[in-house]
Each structure stands twice: as structure tokens, then as C-alpha cells.
Amino acid sequence: MTQDRPIVIGAGLAGLMTALHLAPMPVLVLARAPLGEAAASAWAQGGVAAAVGPDDDPARHLQDTLAAGDGLCDAAIAARILGAAPDTIAALLRRGVAFDRAGDGRFALGLEAAHSRHRILHAAGDGTGAEIMRALIAAVRRTPSITVLEHTEARRLLVEDGRIRGVLVAGPHGAMTLPAGRVVLASGGIGGLFAHTTNPPQAWGQGLLLAARAGAALADLEFVQFxxxxxxxxxxxxxxxxxxxxxxxxxxxxxxxxxxxxxxxxxxxxxxxxxxxxxxxxxxxxxxxxxxxxxxxxxxxxxxxxxxxxxxxxxxxxxxxxxxxxxxAAHFHMGGVAVDAVGRSSVAGLWACGETASTGLHGANRLASNSLLEAATCACWVAGDVAATPAVRLRPLAEGRLPPLPDPAVVRPILWRHVGLLRDAEGLRAALRALLPLAAGGGPASDPATLGLMLAVAALRREESRGAHARSDFPTHGAGRARRLTLNLAEAMQAAAGLADPVVLRA
Known part of the structure; x- marks a missing residue:
């Protein structure tokens, strides 16, 4: 039998913090590129939102977050994450992050849109993400229980009897199957699905696609922040x-x-x-x-x-x-893998953390600088639950067939034109007609097109405008629509196949 060592897919803030919190438990981290490269975390400029100022408190931070979320935040989850913010900042300081200070030694707190207080901590001016990643990478390299496989990309999650059993990866030496009964998705957002984005081009939503193909439910896919x-x-x-x-x-x-x-x-x-x-x-x-x-x-x-x-x-x-x-430009995804308070997905043995997850913190529209806070805070809770989940006895797995290297190039203009800042039913159905053959084709565009198709279906189902989701044919809030919507791959493909009949696409 094979050792059941947890695998973390992704080496940004969420992935590295999860691995660090798991120490001294042995953990394997999969990174598409060398540590510090191709991770959106290192590009973050705005900072980390936390109620640490003398005129601030978590209740005010929560009020601002709920207002920005436009009726769709999970208030209990948001209160828990925001209430933990001071402890998260303390944890980052212990890891070696050097936040900017004012002349009196206090944190130099900035102001961003929709915040009622100066509560944004920065590091190196607009280099907050890079400074956090510098500190975490150094901490990871000092931690012997963490093994990092660089230049290694997860292509499929392997599922047996409804639970995770391994990961099929593409590495420097070709395909490899890694047995694992506990996997954490921390692979970032979906900005690379759009023609104009601030995200690394590799960030097209691989983690969401992996989860969807494994049978997991995704939530609030229509909410893309530009x-x-x-x-x-x-x-x-x-x-x-x-x-x-x-x-x-x-x-x-x-x-x-x-x-x-x-x-x-x-x-x-x-x-x-x-x-x-x-x-x-x-x-x-x-x-x-x-x-x-x-x-x-x-x-x-x-x-x-x-x-x-x-x-x-x-x-x-x-x-x-x-x-x-x-x-x-496409910047952040409020949707993601539907998870509970400790990051568990609907598939046994699969967790999600950071932008890959949909925790309910952001609702329909993320409050500025809450994302780094969410990733760092939830990583602790995810790691705690992974560590508390008993290991399973794993048998060696046969080498799987490696799908083609994903390429979203042909998908990006379709999503930008029809699933961008302003949407309507005609455009969304046009997106489905263009994406469906690409998704079914099995080529390099198949995986990105499949995820794009799920976004379009979700946007069609939400017949209202709320937060970052704007429908020109439904310009106001819909009665009774202040609820989160989940979707799995089978439901999305069935809806897309029936796109000629708009009734099929209604929630």
C-alpha cells in the first residue's frame, strides 16, 4: 500500500500557507512553475484588509463586506473570517512578512473603495503580494516536511467510489499518477479565460475544472470581478x-x-x-x-x-x-468550488482554498483586499481539517491517459464578448453555441471551454443584475434571487445541449 500524503495543488498564498500549517505532517505541493512565478498572489498590489486600526473593528469590516457583497455573502462565514483577521496578520508577521509602518511604528493603513475605514495593510508600497510570497517561500524552503514539485501540473483528479484516490499530473518526465486520499485545490482564479485580464495567463481556472470533472459542485460562477x-x-x-x-x-x-x-x-x-x-x-x-x-x-x-x-x-x-x-479587465472570481466552513467540497477527500474556493465571504462582489485575507485565514482551517481527516490505505494506481495541454486562446474572445462586464440572454446563448463543440472536442481548448460553458450557463440562470453580474435584459435585482446558486458539470452540459430552448436554462 502507498502512503496517503496530502497533496496541495497550487503554490500561491493559499497553497503555501496550507502546506506550512500542515507541518510537520508530510505534504506534497504541485507548482506549475518555479516557486514565486505564475502565481497571482505575487502580483497583488492592494494589500490585506484587516480591522487593526484604533478606529476600526471586525463589525465595521463585516458591514462593509456585506454591503459590497450585494445580498449574497454568507454572513456567518464572513464574520468568522473577518474576525480572525488580526490573528492572520500576526501569523504573517511570524512568517517574516514586513508590512509597511508609519513614523510612529504603527501599521500604515490605506483606504480602498467601499471601505469605511483605513484598514489596508501594504508591504513594499504596492508590492504586498510579492513581499508575502517572498516570506512564505523562504518559510517553505526551511520546512523539511514540505516537498515541492515544480514544473508539475495537475491534469485530472482520480475518483473511486465517490472519493479522491489520486492526481494525474504532467511533469518534466511526462505523465505520472500520484496516489492521494486528501487533495487541496489552491490553484487561483479564472482571469485567463478572458481576452483582457490582470491575472497570469496560466490562471484560467484549472482547479475549478479539476473539481468539476471529479463531480464537485461549483458555486456562484457568474460573479467575475472586472x-x-x-x-x-x-x-x-x-x-x-x-x-x-x-x-x-x-x-x-x-x-x-x-x-x-x-x-x-x-x-x-x-x-x-x-x-x-x-x-x-x-x-x-x-x-x-x-x-x-x-x-x-x-x-x-x-x-x-x-x-x-x-x-x-x-x-x-x-x-x-x-x-x-x-x-x-478580468481580475477576481467570487465563485469557485463550493466549500463549507473548513474548505471541504462535495467530493470526499477534496478541499479548496483561496480564489479557487467559494466560501461565501465575497458574495456578488468582493470588497477590495479581502482576497489575500481569505486565502491566508482559510488556509489554517483547511489544513486543520485535512490533518484531522484519517489517512486512507491507497493502492498503486495505473498510469492514466494524459489529456492535452490546455490552451484557452480560442475561448478568451468568446468569454470577453459574451460573458464580460455586460451580459444578455442572446449573447450568453451565443457563447454556449461557440463553446459546446470546443468542450466536446477533446483538444487543447476542451478544458477551458468546458469551464467557460459552465460560467455562461450560470450567468443565464441568474436572471437579474446583482454585484458583478450585470444583465442588460434584467437590469434590476430579481425578487427572491438573493441566494447562491450551485452547478455541477452534468447539469451544465445538459443545459448547454438544450440552449435552443431558453426554458431549459432557467434556475
Whole structure:
């Protein structure tokens, strides 16, 4: 029989924190690239939200989170995660994370959209994610119980009798089957499914696809957050211009210098979905949109936001003297693998953590900087439950047939056009018609198209506009629709096959 060593799929913040919390239990971490590369965590600029200021408390943080979530947050889960935030910050400090401090030694707390208090902790200015990953990678390398397989990608979860039995991976030496009765998915989000994204291009939702093919339920797939301000340079992916820049007073203007969102709720610091759609509509009307930090920051820009300043310089821009061209881009997924309070999915032996999971914290629209907090906090609870779950006796598994290397290239324009910032039934059904043959084709586009198809079905089922999900044919909240929706792969494929009959696609 084979040792039942837990496997963590993904080496970002959620995956590494889970592995560290499992120590000294032996654990195997699968990383598609060398540690620190291809993980969205390292790209995070905004910071970690936590009620640690003298004028703040978890109740206020919860109130802001519930308001942003637009009626779909799980209030109990949100209260638990936000209440644990000070302990999570303390845990990150113990791991060696150096958060920015003010002159008096206290945390230098920033403000972001829809927060009622300054509660965003940063590190290295706009390099928060990189600093956290630096510290965690060093901690992982010091921990002998953690084995990291770099350049190794999970392609399928192996299931027998309704529970996880192993992982089929592609590594430097080809296909390999790893027996395991306990697997944690921590592989990030789905931004790479869209033509314009701030995420690493490899982050197209592999963890969700693995879970779906294993029979797990997914939740709230329709809620994709499009960041309002990506640097409009035409690169792929687009560099992010953190919301913290607007928190410092930068303004959104068009080519005439007009603040076209000045009269909308919150103006530049309104909810992300409102700001993103406002920019999208203004661009669609033929305007250009810029983020103007000249008055608010000027020569201080490069010191406060060194990474953003460097990205601007690479594009031939000086944010101290020039407005920055911006556009919305796919940024964060509120949906994911449906999990309970300790990260368990609907499949025995399978957990999810971080952006891959749908915990109920974010609801219909994530509050800024709650994502790093969620990943770091839930990793502790996931690890505790994995450790408390008895190991199973595993038999060696036969080598499985490796599916093709996934390539979302043909899927990305379909999702951007039809499942993007503004949706309607006609466009969503057009997406299904385009995605269905790709999903069934078995080629490189099959896995990304299958997940894209599930997103489109979920968006069709939610016949209302709520949070980040905007339907032009259902522009208001629907009566009785303030509930989370789950979907499995079989249901999605059946619905897609019946797309010619809209009735089939209703919840």
C-alpha cells in the first residue's frame, strides 16, 4: 500500500500557507512553475484588509463586506473570517512578512473603495503580494516536511467510489499518477479565460475544472470581478493599477478632462462593479479614459507605487506628469468550488482554498483586499481539517491517459464578448453555441471551454443584475434571487445541449 500524503495543488498564498500549517505532517505541493512565478498572489498590489486600526473593528469590516457583497455573502462565514483577521496578520508577521509602518511604528493603513475605514495593510508600497510570497517561500524552503514539485501540473483528479484516490499530473518526465486520499485545490482564479485580464495567463481556472470533472459542485460562477483600472497598453496580461491609487486621490477623467463618474455613488471610490461598468460604457461610447494622479501624488507617485510606476515607464508614461490610460479587465472570481466552513467540497477527500474556493465571504462582489485575507485565514482551517481527516490505505494506481495541454486562446474572445462586464440572454446563448463543440472536442481548448460553458450557463440562470453580474435584459435585482446558486458539470452540459430552448436554462 502507498502512503496517503496530502497533496496541495497550487503554490500561491493559499497553497503555501496550507502546506506550512500542515507541518510537520508530510505534504506534497504541485507548482506549475518555479516557486514565486505564475502565481497571482505575487502580483497583488492592494494589500490585506484587516480591522487593526484604533478606529476600526471586525463589525465595521463585516458591514462593509456585506454591503459590497450585494445580498449574497454568507454572513456567518464572513464574520468568522473577518474576525480572525488580526490573528492572520500576526501569523504573517511570524512568517517574516514586513508590512509597511508609519513614523510612529504603527501599521500604515490605506483606504480602498467601499471601505469605511483605513484598514489596508501594504508591504513594499504596492508590492504586498510579492513581499508575502517572498516570506512564505523562504518559510517553505526551511520546512523539511514540505516537498515541492515544480514544473508539475495537475491534469485530472482520480475518483473511486465517490472519493479522491489520486492526481494525474504532467511533469518534466511526462505523465505520472500520484496516489492521494486528501487533495487541496489552491490553484487561483479564472482571469485567463478572458481576452483582457490582470491575472497570469496560466490562471484560467484549472482547479475549478479539476473539481468539476471529479463531480464537485461549483458555486456562484457568474460573479467575475472586472478591475476598473488596468493599464491600457495592449499587453497580455494587462498591468494592474491598484485601487489604492484612487484611494490616494487619483481621479478618472476622459480625453476632455471631464470627471465622467463624479456624480455616481462614491465617484472614483464607488463599488468596483459600478466603476468598471462606468468606464466600460464610456469607452464603448468612443471616449478615452485616464487615471489622473498628477495633483494627488505627482512626484510622490514612484515612491508610493514603485511597481506601477515601473509598468508605466515600460509603456513610455510618467504618472507624475501624465494621465494613465486605463481599461477594465478580468481580475477576481467570487465563485469557485463550493466549500463549507473548513474548505471541504462535495467530493470526499477534496478541499479548496483561496480564489479557487467559494466560501461565501465575497458574495456578488468582493470588497477590495479581502482576497489575500481569505486565502491566508482559510488556509489554517483547511489544513486543520485535512490533518484531522484519517489517512486512507491507497493502492498503486495505473498510469492514466494524459489529456492535452490546455490552451484557452480560442475561448478568451468568446468569454470577453459574451460573458464580460455586460451580459444578455442572446449573447450568453451565443457563447454556449461557440463553446459546446470546443468542450466536446477533446483538444487543447476542451478544458477551458468546458469551464467557460459552465460560467455562461450560470450567468443565464441568474436572471437579474446583482454585484458583478450585470444583465442588460434584467437590469434590476430579481425578487427572491438573493441566494447562491450551485452547478455541477452534468447539469451544465445538459443545459448547454438544450440552449435552443431558453426554458431549459432557467434556475
Amino acid at each position: 478591475h476598473p483600472t488596468a493599464l491600457a497598453t495592449g499587453t497580455d496580461p494587462l498591468p494592474l493599477i491598484s485601487e489604492a491609487v484612487r484611494g490616494e486621490g487619483a481621479l478618472l477623467i476622459d480625453e476632455t478632462g471631464s470627471r465622467f463618474l463624479a456624480d455616481s455613488p462614491g465617484a472614483e471610490l464607488g463599488p468596483r462593479d459600478v466603476v468598471a461598468r462606468g468606464i466600460f460604457r464610456h469607452l464603448a461610447a468612443g471616449h478615452q479614459v485616464f487615471l489622473d494622479a498628477r495633483q494627488a501624488l505627482g512626484d510622490r507617485f514612484a515612491k508610493r507605487f514603485p511597481a506601477i510606476a515601473a509598468a508605466c515607464r515600460d509603456a513610455g508614461l510618467d504618472p507624475a506628469t501624465q494621465p494613465i490610460p486605463v481599461t477594465p
